[in-house]
Amino acid sequence: MRKLFLLWFAVLLVAIPSIAQEEDENTSAFVRATHFAVDAPEVDVYINGDLTLEAVTFPQVSDWIEVEAGTYTIEIVPTGGAIADALLSEEYELSADDWATIAVIGEVNRDNLTMQAIIEDLSNITESLTYISVFHAITDLEAVNVFVGEIELVRLLSYPGTLNGSDGYAGDSIPSDDYIVDIRDDSGESIASQETGILGVGSAYFVGVVGTASNPQIVLVPTDVDALTAEEADTMADVEIGDGSALVRLGHFSVSAPDVDIYLNGDLLLEAVQFGDVTDEYLELDAGIYDVALVPTGESLENAVYSGEIVIVTDSINLVAAIGFEEDDSLTVVAVAEDNEAPANGFTRIAMFQSIPSLAGFNLSANGDTLIQSLSYPNAFDGAGDGYVSVDILAGAYDFVVTGDNAELNVGSITTGEGRVYLIVPAGTTTAPIYFLIPSDFPSSEE
Secondary structure, eight states, rough: HHHHHHHHHHHHHHHOBOOOGGGGGOOOEEEEEHHHHHHTEEEEEEETTEEEEEEOTTTOOOOEEEEEEEEEEEEEEEETTTGGOOOOEEEEEOOOOOEEEEEEEEEETTOOEEEEEEEEEETOOOOOEEEEEEEETTTTTOOEEETTEEEEEEEEOTTTTTTTOOOOOOEEEEEOOEEEEEETTTTTTTEEEEEEEEOOOOOOOEEEEEEEETTEEEEEEEOOOOHHHOOOOOTTOOOOOSEEEEEEEEEEEOTSSSOOEEEEEEHHHEEEEEETBBBBSSEEEEEEEEEEEEEEETOOGGGSSSSEEEEEEETTTEEEEEEETTTTTTTTEEEEOOSSSSSOOTTEEEEEEEOSSOSSSSEEETTEEEEEEEETTTTTBTTTTOOOEEEEHHHHHHHEEEEEETEEEEEEEEEEOTTTTEEEEEEOOOSSSSEEEEEOOOOOTTT
């Protein structure tokens, strides 16, 4: 039912007629719907007279849909009923850059069923932080204090209209991290809590406090704002691929993704790849644009946790890496071009790939001397940088240390071999960083 619910919303909302303000004619807003009325039956949702959602149940939250700014009439009808049977009907004006969550709240047995429009502005989320908001939707629950980890997000958040005209909503930007959302009563006792997983930078998270005072529940819904607002572009249109072959090694550096099977162009390439795994040897592939999919080990292709495209250029040597977090939809696969010329006689190659999602720059030193400075996560700054740098140094014994974002990783003392390549990968999270050291011979097409 969940998939059908979202499909109807996606298909029909696009077709909704709107009365756009003249000055907002070429601008848009985002809208979604929730069912937070604990004892209300399944409902259908009509928007501007069109059946948009069917059989919506507590406590569903739909995906965001982009619409033109304008006036919308929303009617809540018992499932299968006619508009004339509407339980609720409201008109809302959506302005450009509004993110409007239309919530059905209240209780039938208290005769206070209503709709609440929660209007957010997610257009200017700070890239180095994450945004988290909370909505109080429990009719018989007194005001609560909301903590995210040790951060007091809001004090005395109350059900809409019960305390000095409260709208039941509050939000703020906080550092990206792994938190526990804790809802506390006025005595400081925890009445509901939930782990968030890692909150990604530039994303937004909506917490709904739902249910009843005797059985409070938490609904946590992420929003990848960049993915919804970025203009689509063919990033590979101008790439000169060539007609030859290339060398590729694959690595799994997403700490939150499961063990995966890796598919290229729909064909199974690798099985049961774990976090930290890198192929022992380079694979020789024809140059081209490849569909890549990450599928939980043993599951079918349609259950992929990620699918996208990578480009492999003729005569290149590539690291293809899974990075990001599954829980905030930042999981992705990137193809990074490595240096395709062998180190000179007497030299070794030290490479670093920065796979920890962060805006901070990471440094690599050898025997106290800086080799690589301020290497950032791939595409962290408006597409600039691929997260990879390599440096050739004289072969010998070195103590390597990675630093950055309050992290210090002692890679240890390594006697490097002439002509060898040593890839160092900071991985994990900013609060729990680790590293992988992958030594290899310089590859050749004969492998």
